[in-house]
Amino acid sequence: MKKVATRFAPSPTGPLHIGGVRTALFNWLYSKNLKGNFYLRIEDTDKERSKDKFKNQIIKSLKWIGINYDGEEYIQSKKIEDHIKVANDLLKNGFAYKCYCSNEEIEEQKKRARQKKIPYIYDRKWRDKDEKEAPKNIQPVVRFKSKIDGTSILKDLVQGNVEIENNTIEDFVILRNDGTPTYNLSASVDDHQMSMTHIIRGDDHKINTFKQIQIYEAMKWELPSFAHIPLIHTIEGKKLSKRDQASTLDDYSKIGIMPDALRNYLLRLGWSFKDKEIFTLEESIQYFNLDGIGKSPSKLDMSRILSINEHYIKNINEKDLFNQLINYCQIYKNEIKKDKVDKIRKSLTILKNKAKTLEDIFNNCQYIVNDEVNFNKEDLALIDNKAKKIISEFYNKFKEINQLNRENLEPIVQDLIKSNEINFKGVGQPLRIALTGSKFGPGIYDIIMSLGKDDVEKRLTNKVIS
8 A cells, every 4th residue: 555645835926825725634634644745845836925934934833833844845847847747748649738828818808708697618619620720920839738528526534425417527737828837737747756646735726626636637647645635614604714813823823822732623623523622633643544534624713722822821731831932922022130039939829820821921920920010090099098908007017027928928928917907808909919019910919029128118118109
């Protein structure tokens, strides 16, 4: 049995789309489950739109989410001569022909199709014409001679048998009039040369698959198996595009979604295994198969992504969480000062409480990060004379403490509650505002212990609240 080989073949014309990430993930998991190989092919033949920065971003993104490909990247533009050779072989063997239609003629055909409200299909004018009739001023394209009669059936590993009338597939261009190959030709040649056994991609490629199969058959190549994954839609049910918010991998990385969480979400987006929701990387590889992929589009649910990310934040090893937080801050926020790092590390348990993203944790630790308290104006207005008295009394008792712990702090707070005839909020709220600038945040004991004795004393004597 031939060793399984799959690929992910993005075009470096923009940031990596979330739908592309899921396609890459499914290809990678399928190959790894069957002890096969997974390859990355960069389809960069669109020279005007292809950029190295996008290629590098694709490679970086795959690495970030934990998808590792075998070997070096396969660069499509380096194989153009092979593509052209195949086109010439198809011409020589009667499976293709030169089309001398002008741009004006093609546009007129498209116009008539629009007027009749039918899909445009090239009228095959030059399919059987003698090239001796060709105009001298037209540089021809090369078109593939698609089947005209009967039907073709695609045995799709996800969709089942998909049937199409052959006359609905036009004689598609395989070489442009400048001699460069088109997508369907290049993809077919590359997949053959890379010995792909399985082509797993979005179901918007089904028509391309029928075209590529015809190229395979004309060249007498062994056909790979095909699987077409339903597309990802927005929560409103519309096809997700690059124009939509949170459509690229960077969009999720920027708000602090962790790679394991996003990978877990994408795995479950259109695929299922019993009633299991959370998968380790090893479990993902072990259980993944094409049978578990549904036939209907999946809706991208941001609330579900946040929920899964929160699960990972709560359950991940705190050392790993801390490292991801530090890395996140370095890339997207401000690098945390060395003298604050240890305080944040020790306070991570409280900082991650109620946090759904790394950004939430970053925001929660601002009272530690900032040397000066940034007061919320509305909350600062709550520091009246009574609150100032509470803060002052707490400070006088606090500075006598030698060891900072909950056991030493609680008696001070309880004494203040009793002597001032107030509740816990009456003490906790003024202290929280004084120490963090806001009435919202972690518990007061957690705040005090995370800041340390020196910082607490400094903040309690701040002239703004005294």
